[in-house]
Amino acid sequence: MNTTRRIQILIGTMTAAAACSVAYAGLGSHQLHPYLALGVLALAAVASRMKVKLPGVNGNMSVNLPFLLTAVASLSTVEAVVVACVSTAVQCWPRKGTKVNSQQMTFNISMMAFATCLASLVYHAQSLQAMSWYSTTVSLIVATATLFLGQTAPVACIVAVSEGKSAGQIWWNVAQLSFPYYVVSVGVTSMVQAVSSHLGWELALAVFPVMYGIHRSYSLYFGKMAEAARSEVLVRAAGVGA
Numbered sequence: 001m002n003t004t005r006r007i008q009i010l011i012g013t014m015t016a017a018a019a020c021s022v023a024y025a026g027l028g029s030h031q032l033h034p035y036l037a038l039g040v041l042a043l044a045a046v047a048s049r050m051k052v053k054l055p056g057v058n059g060n061m062s063v064n065l066p067f068l069l070t071a072v073a074s075l076s077t078v079e080a081v082v083v084a085c086v087s088t089a090v091q092c093w094p095r096k097g098t099k100v101n102s103q104q105m106t107f108n109i110s111m112m113a114f115a116t117c118l119a120s121l122v123y124h125a126q127s128l129q130a131m132s133w134y135s136t137t138v139s140l141i142v143a144t145a146t147l148f149l150g151q152t153a154p155v156a157c158i159v160a161v162s163e164g165k166s167a168g169q170i171w172w173n174v175a176q177l178s179f180p181y182y183v184v185s186v187g188v189t190s191m192v193q194a195v196s197s198h199l200g201w202e203l204a205l206a207v208f209p210v211m212y213g214i215h216r217s218y219s220l221y222f223g224k225m226a227e228a229a230r231s232e233v234l235v236r237a238a239g240v241g242a
Helices: 002-028 032-046 065-073 078-093 102-123 136-163 165-198 201-241
Strands: 051-053 059-063
Touching: 002 032, 002 078, 002 102, 032 065, 032 078, 059 165, 065 078, 065 102, 065 136, 065 165, 078 102, 136 165
Parallel strands: none
Antiparallel strands: 051 059
8 A cells, every 4th residue: 555545544534533523522512602712712823823843753833732721621622622623724824835735734633623622521521520539630631641642643643654654753752842842731721720710711811922932942942953953964974075
């Protein structure tokens, strides 16, 4: 089976999984939060354009995760999925002068719909809330872990198929680079939840400047890593030519 065919099967499988999970979530009862949903959606969409190129991996990471986690924790599953899908579409939308990659767009939106849906279902699961050790913090951590695996595993698989590399190694590289960001995002989201319960969700959404600072830090850090790698390549090339 050639690479193109395998990629098409993987995209089709991801799309079907997203459709089934969202349909299942949509059949359940849910309370809508229109104003909060619109606020989170707007900030998630803006933050999704603040992307960071991951070194050594053909992909990038945006800093909209705390807004996605806020959607998972504070909105219905259907609303959280809408926020994830719209912000992912904004993230994947090409810059001026380039064309839309329909396969990439389909895969990424399906992947985020599936991962966000699972994370929301886990967060609001009655079985988890019935546990003696349950707390909103623990529930948020479990939901974040679900979102983490739901995002990184499919990405590792499709990169491995398209580039002919080991999926496990690619996942490990992506996990090492992105795991600290997930940890920070859990902390930021916990603060958002705490502030919103006392001062209202409008003030809690002022976390956007924090995410911009994280974006700048990641950009500078990964930029230095890329520059160091280029310098090493030049030094080796000079040594060979000497």
